[in-house]
């Protein structure tokens with residue numbers, strides 16, 4: 001983008017307001033100004049967007065289809081300005097017009113089309129791909145309702161619908177001419193013709209898939225990428241014939257069947273539900289994407305044989321995996337390829353990223369439901385399974401049980417992870433530890449035969465959004481001291497390392513953190529009416545609520561400190577604010593109970609005058625990308641305390657590190673790699689290792705009762721859950737949580753090893769606290785080291801590795 005002065009921007013916004021909305025600047029609402037300004041930004045990239053598409057076609061370069069059921073994009077307005085280098089100019093233009101930039105950008109709804117880390121990763125990847133000018137189409141679902149909005153009433157999470165499209169969406173362009181039909185149900189007829197066997201799918205239900213394209217503006221490039229989100233529509237929006245016959249419900253049935261598909265995002269993270277509608281969503285995404293890919297290929301290149309040279313597909317988790325049998329179907333049934341040719345192509349094109357090893361998250365579909373909904377895809381998967389099992393029996397000839405475990409179909413279920421392992425060319429874990437666990441445990445049988453398929457590529461975050469946008473103070477400070485453009489080159493982060501010994505730099509760095517804390521304090525006062533002390537230590541635990549992420553460990557620790565203050569008020573000299581933010585899946589009762597517990601602790605602590613000026617607890621409602629952008633730059637302490645072996649990577653940990661919070665964490669996921677980079681002296685590691693936890697589980701050596709008996713402090717904390725002065729909503733006791741910690745439900749007590757790691761956590765936290773209180777200058781130095789070493793965790797590095805090891809894309813010229 002060329003240089004643009006603020007006068008010119010102001011003028012353009014005023015013109016847009018009057019021409020598009022019929023409003024003058026003085027009568028326009030914030031929403032109207034937001035829309036006008038957003039349209040100005042959009043206008044600027046339309047030409048380069050179309051041009052980018054054309055150049056990709058002309059150059060005949062290989063293109064990536066990044067398929068994901070979730071894209072947790074957040075807001076686009078300010079991010080697009082940062083990436084076009086126009087952020088300052090727009091801020092100034094708004095200021096000159098007497099407009100409040102922050103209030104106006106607040107008008108934009110988050111695009112919350114994802115649950116958490118997995119969806120946010122997809123969003124960060126698109127930003128990096130676009131910035132690196134690699135040809136990509138992101139492919140997802142245009143959920144009409146994204147992740148629910150969370151409200152807390154009497155300590156209980158209430159889910160409210162996220163009607164994010166209500167006021168329109170400036171950033172999307174509907175492309176009805178690129179619509180395709182997706183077929184469900186029906187029967188399969190096999191007809192022998194002169195040309196051999198012909199498959200005919202009959203009596204199916206049709207759903208129209210309409211694409212909405214969103215431009216993804218990279219940093220200072222002229223080749224925006226595209227995110228294509230599919231929306232479901234009925235073929236006949238209204239069956240007038242049935243209506244005239246008086247069969248009103250039938251007149252609507254078609255539409256209801258179709259349009260339910262892209263209605264709502266399933267709000268469960270790391271948990272699989274075998275719901276029919278969910279399967280429909282995934283096939284809808286798979287089929288629409290594969291059809292449009294084939295159509296385009298036939299237009300741009302004359303012949304489908306060259307498909308593997310021109311496309312590569314990465315599937316984010318197993319959700320889009322049906323694209324593999326769907327591509328087989330199209331190639332065989334519609335394009336007359338033989339099985340071997342089609343299978344050969346699919347095996348070259350697809351690659352799979354695994355995100356979790358937890359068995360409850362592994363995607364499995366009821367075989368009968370699957371056969372009824374997707375009869376042809378079912379046949380193809382059966383054939384894939386048969387051939388795969390034959391191949392396995394060559395290697396594991398006498399191990400029928402092993403083959404049955406690795407099979408795609410078993411126990412009347414279709415196992416999507418096994419399907420991916422059977423077909424995909426490359427299979428990657430999202431951190432080194434996670435990939436090792438895949439190789440040695442989850443996919444061991446496959447790894448031993450095909451070790452070359454497996455690799456580790458550690459996740460990353462885009463530092464454009466998570467530093468330059470979320471933490472402008474720190475970004476400007478870094479820019480002042482670094483030669484070169486850090487937003488183009490993540491390696492430049494290291495240049496600030498020597499300044500950890502520069503007094504002036506340290507002072508400025510500390511001041512940035514202080515300002516971010518003040519900004520958060522203002523936010524939480526406005527939103528939830530809570531006063532927090534920006535002079536206190538901000539200790540932040542924000543991520544999805546899940547037992548393995550151990551918000552409960554943090555709860556127990558706060559109770560521990562509370563009881564300690566009761567006995568020795570002098571033990572806390574610098575106050576601490578414990579901040580939580582987390583959504584629980586609506587059907588996850590234990591997670592919702594933990595949210596209630598957090599609020600009970602909040603009540604107990606915040607209303608107790610003995611805690612005044614010592615500790616405070618804050619639960620931030622509705623954790624989402626915009627809240628994360630506000631909260632993470634304000635954190636002093638980053639809580640990354642998952643049960644080791646269970647967090648595949650984590651990306652929240654990287655955001656905190658980049659923004660200068662010190663991590664207290666387990667040796668899990670990417671925490672291990674953060675520790676490797678900053679050094680043991682700049683991170684606080686506690687608790688048992690992944691291997692230690694695995695052994696506890698395998699050899700049943702763990703008994704939380706022993707810890708309870710041997711640590712009076714811990715015993716008192718546990719007892720507080722069922723007695724004592726913990727205020728309870730609706731007179732509840734937390735006896736279920738207590739029981740589960742000490743005795744377990746199915747014979748397995750404390751399955752996330754909370755009490756096992758509790759003593760170590762208490763001890764390590766004491767060191768964290770003492771460092772902050774007694775050696776603040778040392779603390780700042782360590783924080784600077786964290787920022788300086790965080791470049792490695794830019795998603796630019798992650799994408800470089802994917803490209804080098806898997807995709808082999810060339811930048812668009």
Ligand SMILES: *Cc1c(COP(=O)(O)O)cnc(C)c1O
Nearest residue numbers: 116117543624625628650651652
């Ligand atoms: C980064 C991010 C996550 C992932 O956080 P983890 O700590 O890695 O689980 C989840 N939700 C939002 C809104 C995020 O920005």
